[in-house]
Amino acid sequence: MPSVREVAAMIDHSLLRPELTRAEVLAGLATASEYATASVCVRPADVAPAVAELRGSGVVVGTVVGFPHGGATTTTKVRETAELVALGAGEIDMVVDIGRLRDGDAGYVEEQIAAVVAAADGRPVKVILENAYLSDEQKVAGCAASERAGAAYVKTSTGFAAGGATAEDIALMRRSVSPRVGVKAAGGVRTLDALLTLHDLGATRFGATTTTAILDDLARRLASRDE
Template sequence: MPQITERELAATIDHAILRPELTRADVDAELDVAREWGVFSVCVRPSDVAHVVARLAGSPVAVGTVIGFPHGTTSTAAKVAEAHQAIVDGATELDMVVNIGWLRSGLDAQVVTDVERVVDAAGGRVTKVILETSLLDDEQIARGSRLAEAGGAAFVKTSTGFAGGGATVDDVTLMRASVSDAVQVKASGGVRGLATALEMLDAGATRLGTSASAVILGELRAVLAGEAPSGAVDASSY
């Protein structure tokens, strides 16, 4: 029987509400899901932050947003401006996309500065750096993780979910090995079921980015209630 509780798993989840086609009604429906399942936070589009903060007032669910999303190619100044506005609107966590072209080009100093400037703008709030691992080789993933830490990031994150690939166990393991214990790892993209979620946690992730929170937590609830087989899910180490 799995030892992780529903509350413990929910506390690792950033519920993603980022698809560009979502209407305000769609966003509100997803906020209801996040509140119902008690996830750690929602990660929403920058233009939704103020609305989401107001709608989740009184709820323990934190509000995060994205910076330079989804390609990371906006200027550093633009990322800083986005960060400032997100904070004014009430965001408490920022998930910024690394400048992928700079990272692939070996422009390490520029990458660090890009991260540093957003971290400074965040004013002590949690900043996560998205590497977009599906576009990188192992050397670039490891180096990008180290550069994110050098820039002051609290987390390194695998993916936006918008680049045709997502988190893998190998990438999470590599990222965990590439940074110090002061930096955490967020697995995002393709985390759509309980088994995958637990694999990512076992590989060293401490946060999960997913739009499938209800599916993942519902599967765990069914397993814990004895309503679903636990053989495919090994959570005994949690």
């Protein structure tokens, strides 16, 4: 079983719910810092305060582009990315143009992702496919377009659609990209067992809101094993 530190280093602690207050965001940032998660994924308006709050913690501030529907123009997504990078965002999770992907317009999808990757200026871009709306063929096409465009990860979901990460989707996505592209599971990853199952299938990053519960559960299991 992995250590608490190893699992924390795979979690993007998610603070994306629209109703979160500033106090709730600050509490979430404190959680990410306490557990040394890979990153914290915040709403665009929270990037600057999150960067200031987490400076020196080692926790990367990530954020979202075209979220949650993906239907913004390429120009809008590029400008949003550039602004957020200038504010200190270290990772970008962008929502693919879901409708264009369903249309079979892989060329447009690839070009848009590539434009966001360029605007991110070397920072990892994770492409959210929103699998709940896609056929397996469309998921594979989205993964291929993401890799060709230079994305660092393909990601299952925003967490705001009807469905989230599934074992079947993680296995499919892992098969659909080369080893240089990671797979991020998001949407419904609320327990340690769910995380470990998806990790075994190839996911290496996880969007989670229940970070404390997941990591505390792991700590208890490890302590019980050592008794």
